[in-house]
Structures are given as C-alpha cells and as structure tokens.
C-alpha cells in the first residue's frame with residue numbers, strides 16, 4: 001500500500017490514477033527537466049525515420065493519425081509529433097500523393113498535467129494543409145488529449161497509423177503487491193527499488209513488466225491500422241540480471257536510496273515507511289522485451305536493439321559539483337516526486353530530495369562519468 005500524506009491509504013493498484021511526472025513549469029517539473037530525454041530522442045531520430053519510412057500511406061480522404069503514448073507535459077512530445085508529421089507529409093509529397101489532414105493524440109495517465117501541455121501547443125495554422133505544413137510557428141495537425149493507461153485500450157479499433165512512445169514503458173502499472181508484503185519472500189526490505197534486491201523480488205518485477213507489456217501490445221494490435229507502425233523506446237539494460245538495473249539502478253538505487261536511509265536514521269520516518277515505498281520502474285533486457293513480443297505474436301519486429309549511452313544529467317557547468325547535485329535531485333524528483341510527495345508528504349519530500357542533492361554533490365565527478373542510460377528501441381508493425 002502507498003499512503004497519501006500520513007493517513008490516506010491508496011492501494012498500489014490505484015497508482016495509475018495518481019501517477020504522473022511533476023507538472024507545471026517549476027524547478028523540479030518534468031517540463032524543466034526533460035532535456036536529457038530530448039537529447040536521447042534526437043540521437044534516435046534516424047531509427048524513428050526508418051520506422052516512418054515503412055508506414056503505408058493511407059488514402060487522403062481519411063486523416064493520418066499519430067498517437068504519443070506517455071506524452072507527459074513538456075515540449076518533447078510536441079517536438080516529436082511535429083517531426084513525425086513533417087516526415088510523413090514529405091513522404092506523401094515525394095510519392096506524388098495528395099497530403100491528408102493529420103491528427104495527433106497526446107495520451108498519458110489522467111493525472112498528467114495536460115493543461116501545461118496544451119498551453120505549450122502552437123495554434124493550428126493556416127486554412128489549407130499546405131499553409132499549415134509550410135509554417136514553423138503553427139501546428140499542422142488537429143490535437144487531442146487522451147487520458148488513460150497505455151496498458152489498456154485507448155483508441156477505437158484500426159484507427160491509428162503511427163504509435164510513438166518514448167521513455168515511458170519502463171513505468172509499471174503497479175508495484176507488485178508481494179514486494180510490499182512483509183510475509184512474502186519477495187518483500188523488498190530496506191530498499192526502495194529493485195537494484196541490488198534479491199532474485200525473487202527482481203523476478204517479480206520482471207513478471208510485472210512482462211504482463212504489462214503484454215497488455216500494451218494486445219491493446220495496440222487492435223488499435224493500429226493495417227500498414228501502420230509503432231516506435232517504442234524505454235529504459236533498458238545490457239546485463240541479464242534483473243537485479244542490476246544499470247543506469248536506472250544508479251538513478252534510483254544509490255543516492256536516492258541513501259537519502260531514504262538518512263531519513264530513517266535521523267528518525268524522520270520509520271523504516272517500514274521507507275520499505276512500503278518502491279519505485280515502479282523496470283529496465284528490461286532485450287530478451288525480457290523480446291519474449292513478450294514473441295509470446296503476443298501480433299507484431300512483426302522490424303528492429304529491436306539496445307542503444308547505450310546518454311546521461312540523464314544535463315548541466316551547463318560540468319565542473320560545478322553543486323549544479324550536478326541539483327540536476328540529479330531535480331531529475332529524480334521530476335519523475336518520482338509525485339509518488340514521493342504522496343507517500344511522505346511535501347515537507348519530508350523536500351528533506352529527502354535536498355539529501356539526494358547533497359549526496360550527489362559530494363560524488364559529482366563519478367556521477368557525471370558513470371550515470372549512463374541504455375534504452376530498448378523497438379520498431380514493430382502488423383504482419
């Protein structure tokens with residue numbers, strides 16, 4: 001069970017109802033701490049374009065539809081949707097086809113800050129599709145927000161041409177109940193993440209990830225149009241051991257873990273309080289991912305690989321240890337802060353993340369060298 005503040009208890013099954021990146025435009029907001037994701041996405045642009053080149057061009061009498069799943073609230077999603085639509089419209093032009101109208105769905109959990117996202121959206125520009133596409137400051141597509149979990153159905157059958165999802169599928173639908181159950185052998189005592197956990201706990205997370213990904217693929221296989229494609233990127237790992245979560249392990253399993261331990265040692269929270277919090281993230285190996293795609297069987301794999309490299313820390317002064325410390329704390333808070341605030345309240349959450357910052361400051365050089373992410377990149381389409 002996770003708690004909201006000190007007394008309202010929320011089942012972990014309801015995490016999907018409360019979870020989101022930190023909204024707004026403040027210092028620890030996702031909108032202000034997603035430059036690293038933007039860089040990772042740019043480094044994979046050639047792979048995205050390869051996927052788009054394989055999409056069948058649909059008849060211009062129907063809109064061409066794109067959906068970003070796990071869009072969050074920053075400008076990354078707007079940039080990527082724009083890239084996808086411009087690329088597709090160039091393909092229509094190059095092949096001498098009439099360009100259809102474009103429709104983009106921005107989808108995320110209901111608690112996502114859609115307001116901030118919609119305020120960042122440029123206005124729809126121009127009377128004709130040609131005018132829209134020629135304008136850099138306007139959008140050339142109709143936009144809509146779709147609230148809901150991507151582990152379930154979100155769209156009508158056969159309605160989407162391109163699914164894009166970046167840096168989202170490693171978020172589980174829930175922390176498995178047994179991981180928080182003191183009586184279970186999977187109880188993750190003393191830890192707030194599975195990095196370094198025992199084999200049973202780590203395998204429980206793996207099973208949760210695979211069950212979730214199965215639900216994702218089943219839903220998308222119904223919603224995608226024949227000839228459409230999916231481009232998926234999520235955190236991954238290069239090793240086989242699920243208890244070694246690679247870059248995700250360093251992000252959530254070192255300074256963040258130590259900061260929770262600080263709060264316990266200083267008597268600010270009980271150890272049970274720490275142990276009843278777990279980060280619902282799983283960075284899969286290529287094999288973990290592939291097993292699910294093959295078992296589901298709805299999609300053909302055009303590409304499935306691990307792309308390694310890229311730090312979540314974006315700093316202007318790499319010699320400034322305090323800036324690196326703050327960057328780690330903000331980056332961690334922008335993605336997990338909503339869950340932490342709900343579990344221990346805002347004040348203790350401030351204490352926790354200030355300890356993350358000071359611990360990270362004291363290890364800034366090592367962090368900058370060692371904190372590197374790996375991503376699973378998948379390009380899938382219907383047979």
Ligand SMILES: C[S@@+](CC[C@H](N)C(=O)[O-])C[C@H]1O[C@@H](n2cnc3c(N)ncnc32)[C@H](O)[C@@H]1O
Pocket residue numbers: 016019020021034037038041069070071072073074076077107108109112148149150151165166167168169171172173335
């Ligand atoms: C790190 S953000 C990625 C944002 C964006 N795609 C980007 O490239 O910057 C991860 C997003 O996944 C969303 N997410 C996590 N679990 C989800 C689920 N089950 N269904 C829909 N969205 C989910 C989160 O709410 C969050 O906005």
